[in-house]
Amino acid sequence: MSVAESHFDQPRVDPAPAIAELEALLGERLSTAAAVREQHGKDVSYHEGMPPDAVAFAETTDEVAEIVRICARHKTPVVPFGTGTSLEGHIAALRGGICIDVSRMTAILEVNQEDLDCRVQAGVTRKTLNEYLRDTGLFFPIDPGADASLGGMAATRASGTNAVRYGTMRENVLGLTVVTADGRIVRTGGRARKSSAGYDLTRLFVGSEGTLGVITEVQLRLYGVPEATSAAICHFADLEGAVNTAIATIQTGVPVARIELLDEVQVKACNAYSKLSYPEKPTLFFEFHGTKAGVAEQAETVGALAEEFGGSGFQWATRQEERTALWQARHDAYWAAKALKPGSEGWATDVCVPISRLAECILETKRDIQESGILAPIVGHVGDGNFHLVYLLDPGDAAQHKAAEEVNDRMIARALKMGGTCTGEHGIGYGKMHFLQAEHGEAVALMRQVKLALDPDNIMNPGKVVRV
């Protein structure tokens, strides 16, 4: 869908009155400079951006509330911004309005070591938090690759490589501070590990992509750094063997911390980009966390499974540096893929299916890609049944773009037919709204009722997730 199509019927609001009030409030922390606006209207995705009319650099929750109240009074759209690393056009200001940049909200408000939780302002990134936690023996596991802000990760229900063990933001956000569409400050959830006190507003806001309110603080679960960690890499004769090893690992109940698939195209890309020399074959990266004995036991079980499915060369990376190199290569997969075809546009997309259907889904998709002639490496958080493609497209080649869209449509239809979802972790933004409808049908009408109840004027990140 083009940005234009997403503009729907609601007219743009003249932003001048809101901007005038915001300038009085924020002084130099309100910017209308073209470069700043451009940068805040475009995420790292393939989707067209759209600059906001101004960018407000907020420093506190109270300030966010004040900004939202001004925007609400003038019915001016509000688009929250963390690091701009989203993937479905989430931050494009489709109807203009004010981008609230929370990247200066970087206070780590509390770390409760004994309770394994912390509270941070929304602009703290996951790497900053883990750096801060280094001497505590604790860490925050969710790792979507990009060094995203924790507010943004909550807003998009991020996950990543080790969700298979630790869950996603859905499982790891204990509570939120949210500014509602009318500028109230609301705290949801709490520090108790469980509660049956009322509606789960925390999880309603997690994944709401800024369409229900602005997340300004996040209470998070933390975990003890495992006593032992080991990583391994294993190559397979074919994609099927690799995927089946992942499936068997999960079905056997091994509490693996990470299990990542790279197809041979992606391995080639990583070799070139990260100066590695892995065999150009379908490959699994594993990581095991636990006690020393536990890790050894897990690795032994998985090693045997890999062998059964034609895996060879189970190589260990027990030293921290080796592991870092391995996971850095994995994290750079997107950039590596893009470098495989210099000058190309990269269109990243993902689906997630029940694990029993994963091999079938990946293999059919791979065949479809090959038949289309498009270069599109596959990587996957396969322990969760989640995999990603990056279509590498020639800018301006309309036929190729159309072919990619068709491959993508078929992949998502396939995933939905298998009981899966149109996005495991990238979110809806404006790029996948039609697929949300295909996936959830009548439930989207219910989402719309919730949206209208909490944001009757449709000022919170309008044009994303649900159409109103």
Place this chain on the structure above:
Amino acid sequence: MSVAESHFDQPRVDPAPAIAELEALLGERLSTAAAVREQHGKDVSYHEGMPPDAVAFAETTDEVAEIVRICARHKTPVVPFGTGTSLEGHIAALRGGICIDVSRMTAILEVNQEDLDCRVQAGVTRKTLNEYLRDTGLFFPIDPGADASLGGMAATRASGTNAVRYGTMRENVLGLTVVTADGRIVRTGGRARKSSAGYDLTRLFVGSEGTLGVITEVQLRLYGVPEATSAAICHFADLEGAVNTAIATIQTGVPVARIELLDEVQVKACNAYSKLSYPEKPTLFFEFHGTKAGVAEQAETVGALAEEFGGSGFQWATRQEERTALWQARHDAYWAAKALKPGSEGWATDVCVPISRLAECILETKRDIQESGILAPIVGHVGDGNFHLVYLLDPGDAAQHKAAEEVNDRMIARALKMGGTCTGEHGIGYGKMHFLQAEHGEAVALMRQVKLALDPDNIMNPGKVVRV
């Protein structure tokens, strides 16, 4: 709060027109018999019941939708009913209306062994499901004690003894079929292990206690039966030592499956009720799940911790029968407590706090109970920071009831001050609505907006969770 106080301003609706239509639809499966109505208006709690005007025994989702559409047309309240084992007056028909009993909806619709999930109708109980799963090597872990229906467990966000390892219904419901207040059938969630596709309606309905819709089907996560299981019991010189052992176990990161506290009063009650002969001391029950080596390692770690905090007599129950006896005694704790004082009314309540505050919260509460002169055994899912009291009260002794209310108010205020919640797993019903306000403040206003959006006529279990 009395039932009368909860009636608020909305008048009762004449149920006759809805009943006439429902009789035409359901024939003998609509009952207006006094005994049936009484039984459906009163849960197992201390709170006063209120019979519905009629009870509809539904058999399919379509039938529930038809019933709700009839009730919606006549603005007649709807109260869903599973097994009636809730604890905060959840099923009292405060404004009369129609109770929808789903206990005949007992189909197990699918079990996907390879994907570790299943889909059941709402009336299937947890024991029935586990019985059904027996030959598959899978099980559903959530265990609130009562053999509750899975629809009811989802509706109340139930948890129980092994939530410390497996999570609560929040973490284990993958999706729902829900009949909305206007009688639409909506499917939420899906079978993928993670998804970032739109608002998390599944978790909005989990814990909504029938106030947003009627849950008719539940998609659940399942787990492989662990290779090895062992249980142990350990007695402590004082409550503090027992609680501190639990805290240290969690903080050490031992993936214990169950860690249950019984104070000496409760142990005495269990001995008498379950014909056991445990020392009448604060006691912990443990259960460990994992590989053989893993279980041994966990047990060793916990044994050492218990010893450090004054635990003695770490006794093993490795045989299935011994474990069953031990957990049966734990599950019967409520009835054992009541038997401690024959003829008494039992008022069960619970709170949950961050684990670092658990010892303080339990000890202060225990002192308060002792000073009040009320008999009130304590049990706790202490790995989660969650504990329960049963106040054993003389019927008709108003002064004693008032004293218990005061102890309870102080306990909840204490828990909230410590960053905890007014209920870890019993829910709000109408018994804890004022505490919900104390805990969540402005967020309750947001809950109300959601409620009004999804149930504008307030027909879904009115008078529970939030006042409208």
